Amino acid sequence: MNGMEQYDIIVIGAGPAGLFCAIHTSGPGCRVLVLEKMDEPGKKLLLSGTGQCNITHAGEMQDFLSHYGDHGKWVKPVLFSYTNKALLTFFEDRGLPMQAEDNGKVFPKTRQAADVLAVLYAECKTRGITLQCGEPVTGITRHDGGFRIVTPRATYRSTVVVITTGGASYPKTGSTGDGVRFAQMLGQPVTETAPALTPVLIRNFPFAALAGISFENIPFTLWRAGKKVGEYRGDVLFTHLGVSGPGILDASRHIRPDDVIKLSFAGNVKREEFTADLSRRVQENRTWNVSTILAGYPIPERLNRKLLKLSDIPDELRCNHFSAEQRTRLVTNCTEFPLTVTAPGGYAVAMVTRGGVALDGVNMKTMESKIIPGLFFAGEVLDIDGDTGGYNLQAAFSTGYVAAESIRKRLAEKSRKPGE
Numbered sequence: 125m126n127g128m129e130q131y132d133i134i135v136i137g138a139g140p141a142g143l144f145c146a147i148h149t150s151g152p153g154c155r156v157l158v159l160e161k162m163d164e165p166g167k168k169l170l171l172s173g174t175g176q177c178n179i180t181h182a183g184e185m186q187d188f189l190s191h192y193g194d195h196g197k198w199v200k201p202v203l204f205s206y207t208n209k210a211l212l213t214f215f216e217d218r219g220l221p222m223q224a225e226d227n228g229k230v231f232p233k234t235r236q237a238a239d240v241l242a243v244l245y246a247e248c249k250t251r252g253i254t255l256q257c258g259e260p261v262t263g264i265t266r267h268d269g270g271f272r273i274v275t276p277r278a279t280y281r282s283t284v285v286v287i288t289t290g291g292a293s294y295p296k297t298g299s300t301g302d303g304v305r306f307a308q309m310l311g312q313p314v315t316e317t318a319p320a321l322t323p324v325l326i327r328n329f330p331f332a333a334l335a336g337i338s339f340e341n342i343p344f345t346l347w348r349a350g351k352k353v354g355e356y357r358g359d360v361l362f363t364h365l366g367v368s369g370p371g372i373l374d375a376s377r378h379i380r381p382d383d384v385i386k387l388s389f390a391g392n393v394k395r396e397e398f399t400a401d402l403s404r405r406v407q408e409n410r411t412w413n414v415s416t417i418l419a420g421y422p423i424p425e426r427l428n429r430k431l432l433k434l435s436d437i438p439d440e441l442r443c444n445h446f447s448a449e450q451r452t453r454l455v456t457n458c459t460e461f462p463l464t465v466t467a468p469g470g471y472a473v474a475m476v477t478r479g480g481v482a483l484d485g486v487n488m489k490t491m492e493s494k495i496i497p498g499l500f501f502a503g504e505v506l507d508i509d510g511d512t513g514g515y516n517l518q519a520a521f522s523t524g525y526v527a528a529e530s531i532r533k534r535l536a537e538k539s540r541k542p543g544e
């Protein structure tokens with residue numbers, strides 16, 4: 125053993141993917157070690173869902189597939205192998221009931237992410253898994269048909285390695301992109317990484333004073349170099365520096381610096397429909413102020429005043445003096461308000477990382493590298509990023525489970541073939 129501690133399986137990173145994988149690989153005679161950089165496991169899990177943990181989404185797995193950008197087809201075998209129902213059963217069987225909200229988001233009934241972590245931690249203990257915290261992995265090399273794992277404290281050997289180090293967002297939780305670097309060093313293909321599920325910073329944001337106002341399920345479009353590149357709808361929130369809210373967070377994986385986001389405050393109406401309706405109201409109420417007409421639309425009052433100002437329309441302007449140019453400006457501002465993106469927020473505020481270990485380099489039925497036998501990946505280190513609503517944790521748990529299942533089978537086969 126050359127003085128190295130030997131394990132069957134070493135899991136690097138004790139987030140949801142790593143803990144779940146360790147739990148499901150463990151079994152009699154199988155030595156599992158989990159190495160965690162931070163002084164405690166699951167720091168990001170504790171923050172999830174503002175500490176309440178939106179663990180998954182209700183409904184059919186088929187409906188999950190459109191929530192991973194254009195990677196749904198890759199994630200499909202994993203999600204169908206370990207579904208939302210299986211995940212809920214796992215926790216409910218261990219005394220943590222779950223509850224779906226009307227919008228489909230599923231949380232523990234206690235609304236405590238700490239309770240989710242406690243179940244995982246207790247299960248690791250029951251199964252005799254060695255969890256060593258405060259021990260960052262600094263290097264992985266291939267060694268004698270297995271792997272050599274280096275930390276500041278020791279060097280370990282294992283037959284199988286699972287990289288579950290997460291993405292690079294919220295680095296204070298321990299996820300700092302190490303897994304992608306390890307993968308690259310081992311010769312595993314990776315894709316470019318960037319922050320996702322992030323608020324978006326807007327250049328000269330005109331609504332900073334209205335920070336906190338939110339809009340339910342409004343349509344918005346994304347433009348790049350004058351061309352429309354996306355159509356979305358969702359809840360949008362004004363911040364001091366730009367826009368956020370679930371609709372923006374979900375679209376953020378597609379948003380780049382200098383893109384233009386056009387928001388429709390007028391709701392689900394096309395520009396032409398809004399123009400026609402506004403013109404009719406103006407015609408029918410010639411002596412009214414334009415501001416009174418605008419107040420008839422479901423746009424928050426403070427925003428109405430701001431939109432009039434930005435359209436160069438005085439508060440007291442009467443409809444009979446409302447010019448065609450002013451009307452065009454107001455319609456644009458109500459239905460296609462253009463906001464130029466400075467940049468999507470950075471890793472410090474992004475909930476997930478887009479990009480990572482390339483999915484075409486991994487067998488998505490086993491989570492094993494197609495290039496390096498015995499090397500597995502699970503969780504956000506992979507090029508998988510889901511929408512808000514529980515899709516990321518479900519992906520972390522499902523990939524962790526699938527990796528575990530195939531590792532168990534692999535090790536069982538090996539033990540049946542003595543001499544290997």
Ligand SMILES: Cc1cc2nc3c(=O)[nH]c(=O)nc-3n(C[C@H](O)[C@H](O)[C@H](O)COP(=O)(O)OP(=O)(O)OC[C@H]3O[C@@H](n4cnc5c(N)ncnc54)[C@H](O)[C@@H]3O)c2cc1C
Pocket residue numbers: 136137138139140141142159160161162165166167168169171172173174177178179180259260261262288289290291293294297298299300302303474475476502503504505513514515516517518520
């Ligand atoms: C604020 C916030 C709220 C969120 N809310 C939700 C939500 O409600 N629902 C949802 O589905 N998703 C949510 N997410 C996303 C979700 O938490 C992540 O996608 C998920 O935690 C990924 O799990 P993981 O196990 O792959 O990685 P992580 O949870 O990031 O865990 C990786 C672990 O690996 C460790 N590690 C890293 N490098 C090393 C190394 N070199 N050596 C040893 N250990 C290492 C880290 O310290 C960490 O503990 C949220 C994210 C954030 C930031």
